[in-house]
Structure formats: C-alpha cells, structure tokens
Amino acid sequence: MLPQTRASLHTLGCKLNYAETSSMAHGFTERGFSVVPFGDESDLVVLNTCSVTETAEKECRQIIRRIRRRSPETKIVVTGCYAQLRPEEIASIEGVSLVLGTNEKFEIFEYLQNLSSDAAPRIAVSEVSGIDAFHGTSAAASDERTRAFLKIQDGCDYSCSFCTIPKARGASRSAEINDVIARARQLCHEGFHEIILSGVNVGDFGHRTGSSLLELLLAIEGEDEITARIRISSIEPNLLSDEIIALVASSEKFCSHFHIPMQSGSASILRLMQRRYHTELYRSRVERIKNVMPHAGIGADVIVGFPGETNDEFLDTVGFIESLPISFLHVFTYSERPGTRASQMSGSVPVHIRRDRNRTLRLLGEKKKRAFHTSQLGREAIALLEPSREGYTENYVRVRVDDVPHGSELVRVRLGECRGDLVMAEPLEVLAQRREELLPIL
Template sequence: MKRVAFYTLGCKLNYSETSSISRMFEEKGYQKVEFNQKPDIFIINTCSVTDNADKKCRKIVREAQAINPDGYVAIIGCYAQLKPREISEIPGVDAVLGAAEKFRLVELLDTFQKSPQNEPALVLASPIEDAYDYHTSYSLNDRTRTFLKVQDGCDYPCSYCTIPLARGKSRSDSIANVVAAAHEIAARGVKEIVLTGVNIGDFGIQQGIRSSTFLDLIRELDQVEGIERFRISSIEPNLLTDEIISFVANSRRFVPHFHIPLQSGSNTMLGLMKRRYKRELYQNRVEKIKQLMPDCCIGVDVIVGHPGETEAEFLDSFHFLNELPVSYLHVFTYSERADTHALSLRPVVPKKVRAERSGILHSLSEKKKRAFYETQTDSSHVVLFENDVEDGHMQGFTENYVRVMARYDPLLINELKAVRLTQISANGLFEVIDEEIFEQYV
C-alpha cells in the first residue's frame, strides 16, 4: 500500500479540492499520511495569487525531497496551470498537472514511478480553454467546519489577477449536487458549511448557460437538516443583491457574516483595476447590511500598491475605509503577475512604499476589529466550539464571526453553545460565560 501526503497552498477553494482528491486516492487503496511521515507520494496543490506563493511551492518541494528523496512529487493547482514548464525544471518534481488534469491525477499517473535522475518531469497541462468540467469538492479536515465548493473559474478580467488564466471560465455545480453534498457533510456530523468558489455570486452557469442563481442555491441550502450554519466565504459587491442580503437577514441557517472584496476605496483605482462597481455601490451594500443586521460582521479585501496608486489615491482609499462600518480587512500587497493588464500601467509603486501602505492598512484593520468586538461586549451569541485547545482553553466562533475563548471542556467540541461575551482578553479573543450561568447572576 503506497502512502500519499498532501500540502495545500492558497485559498479555501484549494483546500476543498485537495480534500476531495485525497479521498480519490483513499478509494483506490492508498494510505493518506502526514507530510512528514515519509510518504511515497507528495501531492502539492499550489496557489499563484502572489509571487510569494510561487516561492513557497519551491520550498515545499525541497522539504519533500529532504523527507524522502525517493518520494514521487506531483504539482497541481493554479501555479501548475500558469507555469507548468517552469515548475517541471524544479529539481525533484516528477509531474505537473494543469486545471483540466488535476482531478484525473490517480488515473493519469497510475504507478507513480519516480523518473530517473536528470530526466525531465512529466507535464500534463492542457490550455485553460480545456478546463470546462466541474468537479464537486469539499474539505473534511475536522468535524466542525467544511469548505464546500459551489463554483469555479471567473469571467472578470481584473487588471491584477491571473485566476481566469489559471482556472478558466465561470462554471458551477447544479443545485441538486450541492444540496446532496451538504447532506453528505451533515451525515458526517459537521455543523457548519462555508460556501466557497472563485466568484460564487456568479453561481448558476453550466456549460455556458445560466440555469439558476446564487439566491436560488442558498434558498435550497437553507432547508438542509443537520447543518446548523451556512457561511458565505466571499461575494463580489455587484453580485450581492438586496434580495440576498434580505434572505440572509431572515434565514434559518445563513449567518450574519459577509466577506466582500473592495480592492480600493478610490474610484480612480477601481477603474484601473477593471472592477465592475464604484465605491458608492460598495457603501450602499454595507449600509443595507447594517440596516437589516446591525451586528453583522463584514470583512473587506483590499489591495495596496497597485500600479497607478498615487499617494492621493491611497489616502482616498484609506479615508473611505476608515469611515465604513466594516469589521476587518484582508490586506494584499500588489505583486507583478505575468500576462496581466496591470503590468502596462504607470506609475509603478516602489516596493518599499507598498510595504508602508500595507502596514497602515493592517493597523486600520486591527482598529476596525477591536471597535467591532467592543460593540459586542455583554451581548448574547451562539458559539460553535472547535477542537483547538491551547493553555487549557478552547476556541470557537459566534454566528457573526467573533472569535471567543473558554475553559476547555471536551463536551463542548463541535457543539453550539449560548454564551455571554464578557471581555476581550490580552490576545484579542473574547472571554465568555455560559449564558445559563450568567442568567443566575442577574
């Protein structure tokens, strides 16, 4: 029995796909082991959002070779689709599979016989136009939360992004398949599903034809028994409609938490980035959410240092974000990606300036998070506790994505518990007290 290990770089979507591919191996009789347990086969699922992700791939290959010099190393994922020949020249790599091939990994590589030394790696990477099939995927890393892929690919040609080149055109699962997967996940005892994809608001396209919408999907998922919570991982502001917001506000299972990419609070920059909205629409979406769900957590993606971002444009973006009632920021420092429109834009922001602007927005994010947490003090929420124990304490998330800590109790793992948020600890987590106990004190 050959032993196989997996390493995943990048987004929740990659984690869901790695998990599904690992189950394919197990169904064929392979034994899944940890990366450091000297497996016979290493599968590395790559990301290529930033230049740093490419460097990480090379480092993981070196680590694999150090663990087992005779181990077979196969590379899949976005980096593998974008630069298969470059990866094939990395010492120790035996095979590179593109987007159209990665779900046929077991079939295409078969024996996983390591190549003789100095022989070039096998490259199986079709043009991205051939990546039109859809593969249902979900992660099963623990019993608490699962990432369920509902959509893949993207038709948005944003100036900085290689995702359309790495994953192909937008395509989706059927509602029936997604609901069936949710039932399978519920049967495994999982309490929360995070819906993920490249552009999930574009859900509903199958074989180039739109047959349904994201709103249709979440209405059906809201009826799935056994799943206590559904969380929307990220949705474009121009696709986040009033109907979706209203549905979540009145939903049985969808939680008050949105992650909405902004990328810049400057309309000039949004134009250069080829985004499909202006900041006024984004502000309208945030205000609508807060009107219907005052305690809703709202996360924001933002890019700093994109070509064309002058000091004035950065400050315009900063002030816009500072005034928005959002809860945290995911800050990305722009890095040059081959074959993107952004490479032709000027002025180019020096890397030192990019780093300085990133630091400013990270500080703003901490301020936003602290302010949001403080609004939740002394309020009641339901926490899903995880098997994440440190120094005698366990952690979990409220429905509106506040991270809490409580004294470890094995009975609480994977359980939903009503709590009172009492105070923010030194490490930035909320300390809680059992709501039933709290009621005895008042």
C-alpha cells in the same frame, strides 16, 4: 504507484484549494493509499498550489526543495493554479515528477498509475479555455472536521486587471442546485454544524445555466434536512443583491457575516483594476447589511500598491475604510503577476512604499476588528469550537471558551472580554459535542 504507498498532501492558497486537496486525500484513502500528515515520511507528496501572489509561488518552490533535500526518493506531484500557469518552471525544479493542470488534478490517479520511477518529469496541463466541466468537492477544513467547505462554483468570467485566476481556473461554472442540496444534506448527516459555500466568484453561481445564487440560497433555506448553519465565503459587491441581504437577515440558517472584496477605496484605482463597481455601490452594500443586521460581521480584501496608486489615492482608501462599519480587513501587497494587464501598467509603486501602506492598513484593520469585537461584548452567540476550544460565532467573531467540557463543539456563549485577537466567552449551553451527544445545560 501501488496502494500501500504513503501519500501526503499540502495546500497553498484559497479555501477552494483546501476543499479540492481534501477531496484528493479522500480518493487516496479509498484506493488503499496510506495518507500521512504533511511533513511525515512519505513516498508521494501532492502540492496543490496557488498563484495569486508572488509569495505563494516562492513558498511552493521552497517546499519542493525542502522535500527534495530531506527525502530524495519521494515523488513530488504539483498541481493547482501555479502548475497550470507555469508548468515548465515547476518541472525544472529538481525532484518534481509530475505537473498536473487545473483539469488534470481531478484525474490524478490515472496519471499516478503511469508514473515511472526514473523518467523525466511529466507535464499534463490542458488549456483552461476548453474546460467547462464542474468538479464538485466538499471537505472539512484542515484536519479538524469542524467546518465543511462545499464547492458550488469554479472559475471566473471577470477580467480584473491584476488577477491570474481566470487564466488558471478557466470560465465560470457552477454545480447544479440539486447536487448542492444533496451534498449539503449529506454533510449535515456526517455531523457538520457549519457549511461554507465556496467558489472563485460565488455570486456568479448559476450565471451560465439561467439559475442564480439567490435561487440556490432559497433552496437551501427551504430544505429541512440542512441543519448546519450556512456561510457564504465571499461575494463580489456588484453581485450582492438586496434580495440576498434580505434572505440572510430573515433566515435562522445563514450566518450574519459577509466577506465583500473591496480591493481599493479609490474610484480611479478601482477603474484601473477593472472592478465592476464604484465606491458608492460598495458603501451602499455595507450600509444595507448594517441597516437590517446591525451585528453582522463584514470582511473586506484590499490590495495596496497597485500600479499608479498615489499617496492621495491610498489615503482615499484609508478614509473610505475608516468611514465604513467594516469588521475585518485582509490586506494584500500588490505583486506583478506575469500575463496580467496590471503588470504592464506604468507607475509601479516602490516596494518599500507598498510595505508601508500594507502596515498602515493592517493597523487600521486591527482597530476595526477591536471596535467590532468591543461592540459585541455582552451579547449571546453560537460558537462552533475547534478542539482547541477556539472558534467562530455566526458573525465571525473569533472566540475562546475555556470552561466547557472536552469535546464541546457547538456552544451558546456570552461574549465577555477582548483579549488580543480573541474574545473570551462564557459558555451558557453546550448544543452539540464532537461525538454528537447533547449535554445538559451547564
């Protein structure tokens, strides 16, 4: 395809996908393409897809059909986890020109050069078992340029029975520490005030090369030119060591916020899921964090309706969450993913019960969030604001700050009052503006 072509890109799924899409968008701009917002008229659309749930795949198919209906001439390129796992299924949807696998997405421009206008859809998907290269990317979150997602790791060597990610993204591999430091420094020079260390299994960083996440975090801590605050996107409980918790607690740089996938609070379901920890270990991690950082925000992912999950086992999960100082819950309804061990298990939970359980946990999650927000009222925090004047504190409280000058980005605030999902905050000092000038104390 020729430069001057209008290209738009759209992401489904995780933060890693967002980072990779933004990196592709950057590549398009560098090559003279005009990158337009997704939804605007364009000659080419790139969809970076997800396969974690059935819903994500369905959404992808709907989007392709919508583009085709509105604009039959637009070339559609589909990549990401869904493309890697079921390329033929995607290629059979009318309008798709090119399907690129996990590895091929980083060579998209070579494939585009050979894209002819009326040929049958082309599939370029290689086996993930052969992938050992790490493709680093970093990108601003959505189009706000507020937070940067820095990819430090990809793939996963675990074998959780419900998960397709190892099949879609391949084995665990990581960036070099020096490269992460250099990229983080550059992001700070570009003006980012928060960097989110992202990956599929971030805690596994460096596993293959004899390095470790702790080593990386210590290197970041010691690097003066990394001035942005650093958030760890998510970490498996069995990889969250006392040393990492202690470093985050003692550091001015790392955010007092952890996202620790739980998936279930039932010992028997965790075993069926082939997770690598017991509920006691999970509890010990949360308690350890709270002992040294009483105000830390702690998020958890939970799956409801896993095959064989009885009502009692579900209630074990409810009781487990209730007993822990968790601040945020991400609740997923189990869906059968082809090719996984879980999809072959007996004891399928009826869909209406899965939905009921989801609703119960969502309500519990709201209660937990409200309790956490309430515990934060009156405290001071540093909020990183988006143009909407909403944003996050270090410990991941979503705040709104009304009385700040337009363009204020990093603001010291006092948390005032809960309003729905948000906490209304009073500005105390603008630390940085979007255009980098510092403003005097308000």
